[in-house]
Amino acid sequence: MTRPIRIPQRVALGAVGGALALALTACGGGAAGSGGDAGSASQADPGAFPVTVQTQFGTATIPRAPQRVVALGWSDQDAALALGVKPVAIVKTEDGFKNGVGPWAEQALGDARPQVLDTTDGYPIEKVAALHPDLILAVQSGLTSADYGKLSQIAPTVGYLSGRTAYGTPWEEQTELIGKALGRGKEAAQAIAAVDQSLTRDAATYPQLKGKSFLYAFPQPSNGRVVLYTDERTRVLERAGLVLDPVATGAPKLNSFSNALSMEHLGSLTSQALLVWYSTPENQQQLESNPVFKGLPAVASGAYLPVNRTLAQASSAPSVLSIPWSAEQILPALAKSLH
Missing domain, CATH: 3.40.50.1980 (Nitrogenase molybdenum iron protein domain)
Incomplete structure (x- = not known):
């Protein structure tokens, strides 16, 4: 199969517009520094927690704003970063990526240095557990029920919705799910709207x-x-x-x-x-x-x-x-x- 770039799990696989920049600025203040906590409770939407997220493999109940987020989806770290949360670990997607993220995410990552996990042979369960996460994101992923069973014993795990295929979640849905899990639904909606606006501008520009x-x-x-x-x-x-x-x-x-x-x-x-x-x-x-x-x-x-x-x-x-x-x-x- 040919889903670029790295083959993870068992899968054979204009510039940032002004509106998006404003959305990211609005939701990015006060994010944690390198390798530390993912964010602070003060950044969550009022009354956001506890929150329950139902996905294909089970229900994740998140009692409070996550402080240590592990992002196991291919681009889940992008959604988290856009919402001001810096994961403590992300998956390896491309050997040449500085600090594990693409150039589009470097500014949002800042000085954070998440651990980069190689999932070529499956999720490294022991390494994930050693990070002591309080939330695991696996939305844009190849998550299986067996994977979910192991990961959900470590921390609340948010996979993809029922009816979706592995690596088949639309970016809007991915952002909504991750925003809900992080207690930042309003910021997620703003980020989605900003990208929608940028695409509309692109169509008019070209x-x-x-x-x-x-x-x-x-x-x-x-x-x-x-x-x-x-x-x-x-x-x-x-x-x-x-x-x-x-x-x-x-x-x-x-x-x-x-x-x-x-x-x-x-x-x-x-x-x-x-x-x-x-x-x-x-x-x-x-x-x-x-x-x-x-x-x-x-x-x-x-x-x-x-x-x-x-x-x-x-x-x-x-x-x-x-x-x-x-x-x-x-x-x-x-x-x-x-x-």
């Missing part, structure tokens, strides 16, 4: 994008196929006016977040814009040297965007922090070539 078809792909030469995403990363781009090409949804289903075509059907990728992320430079060189690829409409017109690993991570698990950042990397480049 009218060239409106109605243009696009695909977000990932080549797998070893499997002889091209993965076409149909998940949150494409939904965010649709908010900016782009339209997902029907070839993505019509291709044979690969998993809950993507479909795939065999490489022999590469010529059917006739969308007006094309984003492709590559796991290795060799894969990029191989695809870009393919004569069929060179002749694709998006490539020939210049509306082709190679996606690096950092941007792939930002867009694959979109959050209130990463969406404005990734929009700045993607939208101007595509708008320049689309008419």
Whole structure:
């Protein structure tokens, strides 16, 4: 499976707008320093605790404002940071990330230095327990009932909602759930509204994008196929006016977040814009040297965007922090070539 970037668990997988900046400023004051408590009770909404959060694997009852939060979802730390809470531990998503977070979250992280947990072989239960958390976030995660059983014995654990798939929670829902668990529902609503406004502004700023078809792909030469995403990363781009090409949804289903075509059907990728992320430079060189690829409409017109690993991570698990950042990397480049 091909869900960038690090394969955790058992899964085979414009700049920040003024409104968002104001929202983060409003909810970020007084957050804890490096490696210490996650936040203070004075920051929670009045009357927020105790709070009960019902998710797919069980109910988490949080008696008071959490002071030591462990974020086990891919982008759960982003939502927490946006709400002024600095987790004591987060999961490793990309080797090159300074202090474990993407560049979109560095300012919100400040001088905090959370422990970075490697979940490639599953959640490190003993390490989590040793951190003495009073809340575990696993919303944008691959949580299983067995995982939940172990983690919930350590601390109240908030997973994804019933009916959602692993790593399949929309960013708005993720922010709402985490905001509720942290007692910061008002701040969560403000942060969501700010990102919504930034996406609306993006659509107005780049009218060239409106109605243009696009695909977000990932080549797998070893499997002889091209993965076409149909998940949150494409939904965010649709908010900016782009339209997902029907070839993505019509291709044979690969998993809950993507479909795939065999490489022999590469010529059917006739969308007006094309984003492709590559796991290795060799894969990029191989695809870009393919004569069929060179002749694709998006490539020939210049509306082709190679996606690096950092941007792939930002867009694959979109959050209130990463969406404005990734929009700045993607939208101007595509708008320049689309008419």
